[in-house]
Amino acid sequence: MPDEMVMPAPADFHVHVRQGKMCELVTPQVAKGGVRTAYVMPNLVPPLTSTDAVLTYKAELERLDPSIQWLMTLYLHPDVTPEEIRKAAKAGISGVKSYPRGVTTNSNSGIEDYGVYYPVFKAMEEEGMVLNLHGEVPSDPEKNISILNAEVHFLSHLKKLAYDFPNLRIVLEHATTSNAVDTVLSLPANVACSITAHHLYLTIDEVAPQPHHFCKPLAKEPKDRKALQEVIKSGNPKFFLGSDSAPHPLSSKIPNLTQDGHSVSACAAGVYTSPILIPLVATLLESFGALDQLQKFVCDNGRNFYKVPAQKGQELRLVRTSREEGQGIVKGTLKGEDGIEVLPFWTGKKLEWEIVN
């Protein structure tokens, strides 16, 4: 086993850096986690549905950390017309993210029916933009659709889009099930799939007692985690890192009783991995015997699909953490202005790798 690794510039093809004070706190953490290229989600309040709004946001991110290559997305919405797509493509926006309505954080403006967006997808195909799919359908008790099978029920939509737009690059984001992996494998090369770090570790057993592990899509069964691990181990080029690192204030990740005792809040969905991302992925891949696929997973596969080559001089060097007690342990919360605090995933656990600056 190696004690040191060097790889071309890692990329995170799915990251939330939020807005306001939270954005100021978490944006610099992306580079600290070893990422050089970050593909940024548009689910702000209000969602980023225009080229101008995306460019304003991009300028803010560049101000906060000019060292990162920020790749931007639009939020699929009735405001996003084929004309807006052409404008966005000219402005260098990389893709469009689709949220089925109501399935995750700030998805209330999400779509209900893909049919009405076919002219938009056509324009995206022509302009070479990428379609990023949050692959879950909304829960529906009458149809026995819950957060457990919401992803599996989405896969027919993915297949239809893949065949209806054979030249549109489509990413099934943050896959969590063996069915999703199998479906992506069965589809043509225009369909790829991002996998988070945390879904390589969590199953439902670790999520149910721990709201800090609650995210959408929910981590599923051991066989599902195994399928994600195995497809990375196989080196298949369709699968790459998209962390879905999704910070929430600590206070939103625990249930809060209102002062009048009239209600208890639910916990926000999201796992925050940015500050430790590449060392975490290295630690996890090594744990299931896939360390030799690290470069493909965090760099080559995603960059090839997105056509965003690694820049020279942006290599990342990792070394094994010390075996001394307490070394490599992820500790406590990140604290920002106005009392904002965010708890990273893996707190209290040891990272086997660290970044050499």
Added chain:
Amino acid sequence: MPDEMVMPAPADFHVHVRQGKMCELVTPQVAKGGVRTAYVMPNLVPPLTSTDAVLTYKAELERLDPSIQWLMTLYLHPDVTPEEIRKAAKAGISGVKSYPRGVTTNSNSGIEDYGVYYPVFKAMEEEGMVLNLHGEVPSDPEKNISILNAEVHFLSHLKKLAYDFPNLRIVLEHATTSNAVDTVLSLPANVACSITAHHLYLTIDEVAPQPHHFCKPLAKEPKDRKALQEVIKSGNPKFFLGSDSAPHPLSSKIPNLTQDGHSVSACAAGVYTSPILIPLVATLLESFGALDQLQKFVCDNGRNFYKVPAQKGQELRLVRTSREEGQGIVKGTLKGEDGIEVLPFWTGKKLEWEIVN
């Protein structure tokens, strides 16, 4: 729809009243929830593995609330021998509770193999004691066993016990799946099944974002909840109320970060329903059109199976809560000594029924 109901003394055939300060706080709540007979779980620290320990605990409960008929259980354990069973039966202990090792609160002394207990079960069968099964197998990622399918994997054990001991009364406790309901229906009359109030309302969608809804067994899919509702609606005599009301201090139900930032605690498993139990069950049964089965579910079915008839003069009267705003809303925490606080299920929601004292 009626505005008033009177029924014979309700019984809760599965309740945790804990020990120490928590016991002092929650024990009087059993009667407040409308229950006259309570079947008490033995998973204390240390577990109740002797007749003497159970009798000491019973005396404490009688001191705290002499109005309740306390039915007691032993914790299945190597200390529980056939001789101990005969002693327990003579002392009026009703049953023996089996916890597979490690699946829930205070189950570290739980069993790993039923075979070694066959002489114990034989003695129970002869003495007319009831076997109460926590029907989950421990999680095992290699076998894809998680808290989602732990109950389904247990059902083969239930079947084997039911046929190996045809005269032993067995209760599958707190069933949560359609498979469990089907299995109980398929087995002879010596097998019955308790159902909690909260599993008639929750699915995985309500549990994942809310640790106050986290319990073992976990609430499952909408089809599973539907199966529980439907079998109650059918009036089948094998199914009755066992609330599994399981109080935990508020601080144990949320994740706590240690001061050194080295670890985050997991949340305790348990939903606390005792203070509102019978009004809650009435509210839920009415919501799915089963109010006419209320008496069977909370009184007749369980009492017939356990052979514990309702006493005269212990009837419970319920009336519909006022339609005025704020009436019937469950509010905030119960507070005991030493700063102990417990949050009841249904906080912030309206009960459609209330008890007339």
